[in-house]
Amino acid sequence: MWVVAMALSIGLWSCSESGEHQDYTLDNVNFIVSGPIYEGSETAQYEIVLDESLRGKVVGAKLKSARIHASDSAGLSMLGSVAFSMVGNKADMGGMAVLNPVPSGSSEADLSVSAEADPTVYFEEGRFYLVMELGINQDWDADLSVLGDFVFDLEVKK
Amino acid sequence: MKNVLIALCLVLSGSLFSSFIQQGTDGDRLLGVWEPSNGRARVKVEKIGSKYFGKIVWLKEPIDPETNLPKVDKNNPDPALQSVPLKGYRMLKDFTYAGNNQWTGGTIYDPLNGSTYNCTINMRDNNTLDIRGYIGVSAFGRTDVWKRLQVQRN
Numbered sequence: 001m002w003v004v005a006m007a008l009s010i011g012l013w014s015c016s017e018s019g020e021h022q023d024y025t026l027d028n029v030n031f032i033v034s035g036p037i038y039e040g041s042e043t044a045q046y047e048i049v050l051d052e053s054l055r056g057k058v059v060g061a062k063l064k065s066a067r068i069h070a071s072d073s074a075g076l077s078m079l080g081s082v083a084f085s086m087v088g089n090k091a092d093m094g095g096m097a098v099l100n101p102v103p104s105g106s107s108e109a110d111l112s113v114s115a116e117a118d119p120t121v122y123f124e125e126g127r128f129y130l131v132m133e134l135g136i137n138q139d140w141d142a143d144l145s146v147l148g149d150f151v152f153d154l155e156v157k158k
Numbered sequence: 159m160k161n162v163l164i165a166l167c168l169v170l171s172g173s174l175f176s177s178f179i180q181q182g183t184d185g186d187r188l189l190g191v192w193e194p195s196n197g198r199a200r201v202k203v204e205k206i207g208s209k210y211f212g213k214i215v216w217l218k219e220p221i222d223p224e225t226n227l228p229k230v231d232k233n234n235p236d237p238a239l240q241s242v243p244l245k246g247y248r249m250l251k252d253f254t255y256a257g258n259n260q261w262t263g264g265t266i267y268d269p270l271n272g273s274t275y276n277c278t279i280n281m282r283d284n285n286t287l288d289i290r291g292y293i294g295v296s297a298f299g300r301t302d303v304w305k306r307l308q309v310q311r312n
Binding site: 040041043045047080081083085087088089092093095097098100112113114115116117129131133134135 | 207209211230234238
């Protein structure tokens, strides 16, 4: 299942020799798992289609931050862990960030971002998937929705 | 002559379309839950985009005796990802269906040593996979037989 990305890039610009740096922000990305849900591991994916203005222009990318927050009053109480990956139809999957365990009673939490992970290939491909592996700690009769906020530092050709 | 050309184009495009559809459904036969020969884990194959991935959904020994907590990917070469739970971990990644009951271009990860190997998957029948992991050349590798957990009729 995929939905169209609603996020936009918002620039915080700086210059380097090879390109200009800007923040690419994805807010309130809605990761949905259809219920009923059972204790264990569930995958939620979200397809991103890069804006035409960035197609073929991204020469470098880094994930700066990844945060999850609850979409309803249930909070994040059902989640034991969260692992965030990215993958393209051509580019191989790469692990980006993790949160294990999810702090109990929290309604939002920051994931630990890998400094080694390099998401450049996904932005070069222009169309990719954000993949959330959700560790579910209890059975649940309804759909589950978790919102994600992501900030990438992009290096864009001048 | 013009009509013949149009008819020919229609036949060719129809044939290409049906072959495309066939490839998608054929490849999807890999979806499901599989058990390696050692019986220590169960792996669920899912599709993300156009590729196939297998994640661990069950472990015979889910608790790490050293920490008394659920096992994590402590041998991951990336220290930041060593807290990723093994339950839910994708040990098969990035496979595409190549036809002839083969999925290629992917990798298999061994959480026991943190190593990733090139891998090809060959479906012997609907309930049996030959999973061949190798480094470099396929001739120098090891094949394991995986069985489908929920048996389907051939």
